Amino acid sequence: SGADIQLQEDSISSSHAVLWLGENDTVTLVDRDSSNGTFVDGQQVFQPTEIQDGALIRCGEITTLQWVRFHPKPLSSLPSLP
Numbered sequence: 001s002g003a004d005i006q007l008q009e010d011s012i013s014s015s016h017a018v019l020w021l022g023e024n025d026t027v028t029l030v031d032r033d034s035s036n037g038t039f040v041d042g043q044q045v046f047q048p049t050e051i052q053d054g055a056l057i058r059c060g061e062i063t064t065l066q067w068v069r070f071h072p073k074p075l076s077s078l079p080s081l082p
Contacts, residue, residue, distance in 0.1 A: 011036040011060030019051070027051040027067065036060040 007016075013034040020028045031038040031045045038045045039058040051057070051067050058064045 007059060007063050009060055009063050012063060013060075016059050017045075017057075020048075025069075027069075029057065034060070 013032070013036070015032050016034045017032055017038045018030045020030065022028055027050065028048050029038065029040060029045060029051050030048045037060070040049055040051060040055050042056070042058075053067065053069045055067045056064055057067060
């Protein structure tokens with residue numbers, strides 16, 4: 001399955017970049033030949049790049065996102081209802 005993230009900024013291409021979830025929960029970012037580039041931790045991405053938890057991803061000139069992996073707690077660790 002997939003999901004789209006839409007960002008309203010003039011410097012972001014209509015199909016700017018893709019994040020792929022791979023084996024062993026790796027995440028890879030691929031720039032889709034965007035006009036203004038995609039950057040990970042300040043470095044422009046020219047080839048598929050593995051993303052680490054906490055990485056800063058900049059699309060275009062302004063928008064910066066932080067990649068944070070969600071780690072849900074097992075149901076057994078949740079408090080029981082009174």
